[in-house]
Amino acid sequence: xxxxxxxxxxxxxxxxxxxxxxxxxxxxxxxxxxxxxxxxxxxxxxxxxxxxxxxxxxxxxxxxxxxxxxxxxxxxxxxxxxxxxxxxxxxxxxxxxxxxxxxxxxxxxx
Amino acid sequence: xxxxxxxxxxxxxxxxxxxxxxxxxxxxxxxxxxxxxxxxxxxxxxxxxxxxxxxxxxxxxxxxxxxxxxxxxxxxxxxxxxxxxxxxxxxxxxxxxxxxxxxxxxxxxxxxxx
Numbered sequence: 218x219x220x221x222x223x224x225x226x227x228x229x230x231x232x233x234x235x236x237x238x239x240x241x242x243x244x245x246x247x248x249x250x251x252x253x254x255x256x257x258x259x260x261x262x263x264x265x266x267x268x269x270x271x272x273x274x275x276x277x278x279x280x281x282x283x284x285x286x287x288x289x290x291x292x293x294x295x296x297x298x299x300x301x302x303x304x305x306x307x308x309x310x311x312x313x314x315x316x317x318x319x320x321x322x323x324x325x326x327x
Numbered sequence: 328x329x330x331x332x333x334x335x336x337x338x339x340x341x342x343x344x345x346x347x348x349x350x351x352x353x354x355x356x357x358x359x360x361x362x363x364x365x366x367x368x369x370x371x372x373x374x375x376x377x378x379x380x381x382x383x384x385x386x387x388x389x390x391x392x393x394x395x396x397x398x399x400x401x402x403x404x405x406x407x408x409x410x411x412x413x414x415x416x417x418x419x420x421x422x423x424x425x426x427x428x429x430x431x432x433x434x435x436x437x438x439x440x441x
Contacts, residue, residue: 259434266429315370316372320369
């Protein structure tokens, strides 16, 4: 079936650098996308979302980009901090449920 | 409460034992979801409720899995005759009815079948 996936399982960045986490989706019917952050032992935590009628949305230190032509989603984190270390999931909503990708682990080196 | 609450946080079950996992969603949230998350993987959809109605149970892996939400609030996920492959974190999420709104997750129940 159609699913959401990620290109890189692990991303290691230096503290203060910018991070980019990528995600490919295949369900063209999806019209709503969310990035979640999950720390060890916790449930996924909402970071930022974007609707399919947008191609960019900015939050505090985070930006999500949506390229519907190539079905690609990315999360940019500015000035990455140690507290950003976690697993990041993109999720798509095409109906009544969220479909998650496999996740990218972000490791921030001090 | 302020967020989605799940209990117990940890559960160790002997193979063949039945377990029940509880989810208290955010008050007023119509939609409730159960997900299963294996170690190192993303959450996999199990089932979805709108109020007390179970509208989608396509993700339940076998007939040993059963979920209910009888009064449209608290939900219970029951697993009968647990097997080792059932070991995972079970996440509950709730949201308002609108499709383009975020789902809020609980901390999950880590089930270990020994």
